[in-house]
Amino acid sequence: MPVIARLLLLAALFGAALPTQAAHAVEPDGSLIRSAANNNWTYRVVGGAAIRITDCAPFKDCEGRKDVPSLAGYTTYPRDGAIIHNLADGGTYRFAGGAPLWISSCSYAPTCSGRTVLNSLADTAHIRAMPADGTVVRNVNDGGHYRFVGGAPLFVRCDMGAGCPATVNIIDSRTMSALGTNTPATPRMRQYPADGAVVFNGDDNQNFRFAGGAPLPVAAPASGAKYVIDSRTLVQQGTATAALPHMRPQPADNTFLNAVGTLYRVAGGAAVKLTNCSVLSNCPGAVAVDPGTISSAGLGRLLQVPKDGTVLRGLPSNTLWEIIGGQRRQTFVNVAGVSVDDGAIGLIPTPSTPTPAPVVITPPPKFAPVITSGYKVFRTYTRFTSLKVRDALPGAVVTVSCKGKGCPFKRQKYHRLNGTSLDVRSRWFKKAKLRSRATVLVRVSSPAGDRKQMEFKIRSRKLPVRTTRCSAAGAKLSRCA
Known part of the structure; x- marks a missing residue:
């Protein structure tokens, strides 16, 4: 056998005889x-991860380390x-x-048994500031998955989408209202998604990009992560608890928007066109939208003109203007106002400026x-002979639920209107024989979040009991005016 071949064979046999390195x-x-490879820092193991602690005193001087x-x-x-208990707060x-x-x-499952004590949550290498996007939690109080x-x-x-795995991420409504923290200076979640976050409505395939807390419709992004929501997410402002919304009806004032090079600033719920960003620190953080986002008024998420009483501050002149009925008039109130450039102010008409009819902006139609x-009531069941929605706004969502015996479906049904009407009976209840104690709920929601609903409680051998309730965007349902 050649010398080289003998050497290779011996090396192979020697290597095979060596013990394999054991996993840590x-x-x-x-x-x-404690790890010498990590500056001799001390860690406590939590959920399979090593979390750094900076003081051994609370842990009997790290006895047993x-x-x-x-x-x-x-x-x-x-x-x-x-689960952990944080001594710091x-x-x-x-x-x-x-x-x-x-x-x-x-008190609620899975309780707090087996929680580990830490003295700090400052280890940013092993603790995220906020949950990773796509994480699903369940609110034990309202029953919703988020x-x-x-x-x-x-x-x-x-x-x-990715669905909701059998989650162990159980939280409560106070978790939401406190932004996930017992230390207000360090929030662990946002109330509204960060600017630029993209979601995809699985019900109608529409994409939305968040700006100032509001979802604005955009074309499908060429790249980047987007997360699946549904029509109900939009209608209910991202929440199952009306008092804790996670979407705004319109973007927050001062939000910058960039529609393919044309810049806008949100004021009073409307996108005010800008002509000079240099006097506005170059419009930092402008959120990319489409020209169609602006022309369609964000499918109800933008107003055509700023709300009455909105104050604009023109720069560099520093002159204050109040908006009334889509027109501007100079004011001397002592408020900061929303800063725009003087050129943008010049695009807004004044009462004394003769304007052609097309410039007069018609307020959005009332919801x-x-x-x-x-x-028709029979001896053992009730059948709808008619159930319709009419005079709704284009883009409104009709939500229909049915609970009890005789219901033709188990899950809520959704339909986004292209026109203004929908024959609910023909679509879902044509042959339904509803038994006593069944409940049917028909809800109409505008693109901006206004709601009107009618509930039918089926009774034996009697006409159903009807209850009608309404609410403005973000408000609680109450008796219709």
């Missing part, structure tokens, strides 16, 4: 470890559902998407849909 052992949750060669084998962030937190979310109570987008939780259905019904 991983200590269980609650363990204290174990030295490990490195942090290999530990996860970067704690697994979902891991006294709060109990449950991890979701790598971030700790404060919970107000341990998907994080741009740092904010959005109410979603679980039968589309006043009509829900009509008719039925």
